[in-house]
Amino acid sequence: MHRGRVVFGAMDEVVFGRPAREAIVEQLDRLGAERAFLMVSGTLNRETDEIEKVRAALGPRCVGTFDKMPAHTPRAAVIAAAEQARGAKADLIVTIGGGSITDGAKAVQLCLANNVTTSDGIETIRTHGGVSPAMHPPTVRQISVPTTIAGGEFSSIAGVTNEAKRQKEMLRHPLVMPRATILDPELSVHTPEWLFLSTGIRAVDHCVEGICSREAHPYGDAQALKGLEMLATGLPRVKANPKDISARMDCQIGTWLSTGPLASGVPMGASHGIGYVLGAEFDVPHGYTSCVMLPAVMRWNKRDNADRQALVAAAMGHAGADAGDVLDRFIRDLGMPRSLQEVRVGPEHFDRIATQAMRTPWVPRNPRKIDDPSQVREILEMAA
Numbered sequence: 001m002h003r004g005r006v007v008f009g010a011m012d013e014v015v016f017g018r019p020a021r022e023a024i025v026e027q028l029d030r031l032g033a034e035r036a037f038l039m040v041s042g043t044l045n046r047e048t049d050e051i052e053k054v055r056a057a058l059g060p061r062c063v064g065t066f067d068k069m070p071a072h073t074p075r076a077a078v079i080a081a082a083e084q085a086r087g088a089k090a091d092l093i094v095t096i097g098g099g100s101i102t103d104g105a106k107a108v109q110l111c112l113a114n115n116v117t118t119s120d121g122i123e124t125i126r127t128h129g130g131v132s133p134a135m136h137p138p139t140v141r142q143i144s145v146p147t148t149i150a151g152g153e154f155s156s157i158a159g160v161t162n163e164a165k166r167q168k169e170m171l172r173h174p175l176v177m178p179r180a181t182i183l184d185p186e187l188s189v190h191t192p193e194w195l196f197l198s199t200g201i202r203a204v205d206h207c208v209e210g211i212c213s214r215e216a217h218p219y220g221d222a223q224a225l226k227g228l229e230m231l232a233t234g235l236p237r238v239k240a241n242p243k244d245i246s247a248r249m250d251c252q253i254g255t256w257l258s259t260g261p262l263a264s265g266v267p268m269g270a271s272h273g274i275g276y277v278l279g280a281e282f283d284v285p286h287g288y289t290s291c292v293m294l295p296a297v298m299r300w301n302k303r304d305n306a307d308r309q310a311l312v313a314a315a316m317g318h319a320g321a322d323a324g325d326v327l328d329r330f331i332r333d334l335g336m337p338r339s340l341q342e343v344r345v346g347p348e349h350f351d352r353i354a355t356q357a358m359r360t361p362w363v364p365r366n367p368r369k370i371d372d373p374s375q376v377r378e379i380l381e382m383a384a
Contacts, residue, residue, distance in 0.1 A: 004217045006264040009156055009177045014256060016183040017249055020050075020145045021057040023182040024094055027143050028061060031179065035063045037090035039081055039105045041097030041147060042067040048190050051096060064088040069097070069104045071286075072161040072168065072279055075119040078104055082111035090140055095178075096187070098148040098195065099286060106158035106176035109138035122160060127170045130361055137175050144178040147191045148199040149251050150286055151206055153181045154259035161280055168280035170361075183256070185248035193242060196251075197334045198287025200235045203255040204228060205275075205290035208327070209268040210261025211315075212301065212308045214367045223260025225315045230254030232316040232330065239334055270370060270379060271297040273363035277356040284343045291336040292343055296383035297366075298324035304368040340383050350380045 015023045028036060036058055038051065045051040045067040055062045066081045085093060085108055095105045110116070110125045113136040125135050144153040152158075156177040159168045188196060207228035210220050231254035237247035262268065274297075275289030284292075302309055302324065309323040318326045328338065337343050345353070354373035357363045363370050370376060 002217045004215070004265055006219055009154070009263055010174050010179070011154070011177050011181065012179050014181050014183065016253065018182070018184065020096065020182050020184040020187055021054045023184070024054060024143065024145070025057050027180050027182070028058070028092065031092060033092035034061055035089055035091045036061050036094050037063055037085045037088050037092070038065040039069065039093055039095045039097070039101050039108070040065060040067050041101060044096060044147065044187075044190055050187060050190065054096065063090060069101045071100050072283070073100045073103045073107065073159060074161045074163050075122050076163065078107045078111065078122065078160055079117065079119055081105075082108045082116065085140070086112060093140060093142040094145070095142060096145040096147065098146070098191070099150045099152040099199070102144050102146060102152045102178070103158040103160065105142045105144070107160050107171050109140055109142060109176050110135065110171055110173060112140050113138045125171055126160070127172050132172045135173070137173060141175065142178045143180045143182065145182045145184060145187065147188050148195055149255040150199040150202040151255045151259045153178050154256060154263060159276075166281055168276050183249070183252040185245045185252055188248050188252070189242065193239070195285070195287070197235060197239060198285060198291055198336055200231055200251055200255070200287070201290045201294070201331055201334070201336060202287045203258040204231050204327075205271050205294050206258040206262060206268070207231065208294060208298070208312050209271055210258075210266045211311055212298070212305050212367055213261065213266050213269065213365070215266050215365070216261065216308065217264070217266065220261035220264045220266045223257040225311065227254040227257030227260065228312065228315040230257065235334060267365040268362045269297060269301070269366040270357070270363050270376065273360035273366070274353065274357045274376065274379065276360045277353050278343070278345060281353070281356065282343070282345050282349070284345065288337055288343050291331045292338065292340055292383055293379070295324045295328040295331065295338075296379050298327060299382060300379045301366065301368040308367070340380065347384060350377050353380060
């Protein structure tokens with residue numbers, strides 16, 4: 001018998017397949033916002049006219065632009081953005097860019113609401129042992145226009161890197177989820193190929209770990225299986241023709257669906273847990289961590305969840321095949337890295353990674369029980 005609880009997030013709507021600049025103006029009208037603060041990709045702002053088009057559409061309702069958010073959302077950049085948003089008296093944050101920017105704006109919302117003005121101040125709003133401290137809810141909310149496809153815009157969790165400790169820390173509040181997400185595939189054409197495709201594998205990882213979880217349920221399965229099918233056909237089409245807008249749209253919708261399990265309480269597993277450590281400690285891009293770890297995690301877990309893994313292979317169009325092999329080949333064919341060596345992580349680091357991974361929220365909930373770091377090390381050796 002299934003048991004569980006599905007909590008609907010604080011997002012009002014998802015708009016897809018329309019130009020972002022039109023949809024953003026409609027959202028401001030809907031929300032009665034007058035002072036929109038843009039947090040955007042530096043590349044989009046400096047090397048294309050896309051952000052300028054949005055500013056023009058907003059006119060005097062745009063009160064500032066922040067375009068200096070590095071990968072992995074470091075604390076210092078969050079504070080700088082919050083400072084600028086505070087000075088601009090923003091009443092809404094609009095993000096246009098990748099996951100680091102989306103997460104950055106989530107953190108900025110909490111900084112504004114709780115008067116956090118220094119990097120150390122972030123200590124007071126981050127989760128400790130998975131539990132969020134008591135804090136004021138955000139009143140300046142956000143809308144998001146993602147240009148990568150890792151899916152962070154559909155969650156109420158932000159990862160922020162503590163530069164001093166080189167650790168990714170979580171901030172969590174139901175209201176940091178964007179009030180609306182706008183999926184405009186045209187904007188993603190500017191995203192570097194490696195970034196679009198690798199974040200697509202991140203979305204695949206959300207689907208796969210959701211489907212393979214011990215705590216999977218039909219509501220999460222329905223979304224993850226359909227999302228996986230759309231990503232499995234869409235990503236190779238984008239690789240073959242970067243101007244295929246309908247393939248990009250499929251990838252964006254597949255990504256939205258990929259967040260179904262996590263949003264409905266299904267935990268991720270060791271691929272996500274180990275990925276957190278590789279990102280924070282070794283600066284491995286988010287998507288690459290999934291490219292390298294997911295097939296190894298699947299092979300290690302197969303002893304305990306072969307039935308669920310069969311669903312993965314079937315959704316990817318290879319019924320009856322080994323899911324680890326299907327994923328391995330799929331990731332390789334997209335030209336993504338497939339080993340820790342390729343992302344410059346050597347065996348001398350495995351003990352440290354294994355110890356750190358045990359402290360993440362997901363490794364303890366991996367479908368095949370992981371009781372100590374030596375088991376994480378076995379997975380790392382398979383991915384070496």
